[in-house]
Amino acid sequence: MSRHSAQHAYINAIGTAVPPHDIHNAFIGWARDRLTDPRSAKLFDRMAARAGIGHRWSVLPVGADGGSPVDPGGFYADAILPGTAARMELYADAAPTLGLAAIEALRAQVDLGGITHVVVASCTGFVAPGIDQLIARRLGLTPSVERLLIGFMGCYAAVAALRTARHLVRSEPAARVLVLCVELSTLHLQDTPEIEPLLAMLQFGDGAAAALVTADPSGFRLGQPFATTLDDTHDLIRWAITDQGFAMHLSGEVPGRIAQALVDPAFAVAATGGRAPQEIDGWAVHAGGRSILDAVQHGLTLPPAALDASRAVLAENGNMSSATLMFVLARLLAGPPIQDGVALAFGPGLAAEGFAFASVP
Structure with missing residues (x-):
């Protein structure tokens, strides 16, 4: 029998990662250019200034001459924005990479040996095999590791992922659950002249966070x-x-x-x-x-x-x-x-x- 108590589960540590490309100000300028009504533009300026956001990071590559994704040569430079296939191709490559960066930040804090379960939450892309499988393979985890992919739940998916890890540990006290949330929201910029969706889009950035959940009482x-x-x-x-x-x-x-x-x-x-x-x-x-x-x-x-x-x-x-x-x-x-x-x-x-x-x- 495991020496651990099955009564409680613990977040032992959390590692986080963001891409290096800050797109916040460039995206604000791009969005403001879509507003032709002076009153809407004035409201947009006021709302953007009081949003409480200074930076948003993106996996999108730097455009020509170091420009942003909305500058010439950037991902969003054309009059017609990229289709879903192009966005998902980027997701399939960038989501596992960013997720692994968060896992490495977690590994710097705790031993990640003996992982028994992997729970991944992501609602900003689809790929099969899923990013849970891609990450498990790149980490060299044993094929017997149990995996769960939580998709399209949105902003509260971290709760579902950590809740699932808690249930796993409470039912299997020796479980060592790797929880990962990875989101690439900047892949979904939409061209619209309406102020409400523009303001909503200007809140979102890319990021990943990984946690280890076990019955070990720490964290x-x-x-x-x-x-x-x-x-x-x-x-x-x-x-x-x-x-x-x-x-x-x-x-x-x-x-x-x-x-x-x-x-x-x-x-x-x-x-x-x-x-x-x-x-x-x-x-x-x-x-x-x-x-x-x-x-x-x-x-x-x-x-x-x-x-x-x-x-x-x-x-x-x-x-x-x-x-x-x-x-x-x-x-x-x-x-x-x-x-x-x-x-x-x-x-x-x-x-x-x-x-x-x-x-x-």
Whole structure:
């Protein structure tokens, strides 16, 4: 029998990686050029300036003469943007590479020998064999390693991936689960003259995060998960696969609906395990945008510094879909011990999912 207890699972460490190409300012200029109405352009400038994002990183190659992907010679330089096939060809090469960079950052912190399970979350591309299989092969893992690929769940997929790892470890105490979230959101730029989708696109960047989850008591203990969907919100966040990539619809109503849900006592009890929000000393909230973080902070009446980790990740990387929550957890893991933490993410549905966590004494 294993010496480990089957009662708890732990995030022992988290490694993160982003590509070297900062595309934030270039993409802002590209998007603004699509707005011909002066009032819309003025609103766009105001919203982009207060987005709380300083950098977004992309796997897209640097264009001619060191230019961005929207400059001459870049991936998005032509009047008609690349088709889905070209975008998926890039995904098939770049997603495993970026994922492996995050795994190497994880390996620098913990021993990755004896991996028994691999859980990968990604919603920004498709390839078969899947990136779970590609990564397992490149890592030289034994063919008996069990793999799971979580796709198209969006920004809360990290919760599903870590929740799955928790279930695996609690049922098999000797399991060593490698969890990876890798997202290449910048592969899906859409040419549109409408301000709402342009502003939504300007939040997303590329990133990957890897975690080791085991029964070894170090790092963060993974507590009780929770999941719910908000009534009459299923159309507010959508992805559609088109001939020119994946088109995202992110309604401006989302922050308001989140704030409305957070004042519901039943939702608050589910998210905090019955504790008052002010008693939680560690908040890992998916950095889906400044307005979403503001909605969470105001809806739960949190102190100003409660979401500092989430705001820092947003500023440095933008919204990296499922990888974002892992970046926030990595930042908290490197900080002071947390006695009562809550991880929370939102995504298509409109769904809210999360789990409790705490530092190992």
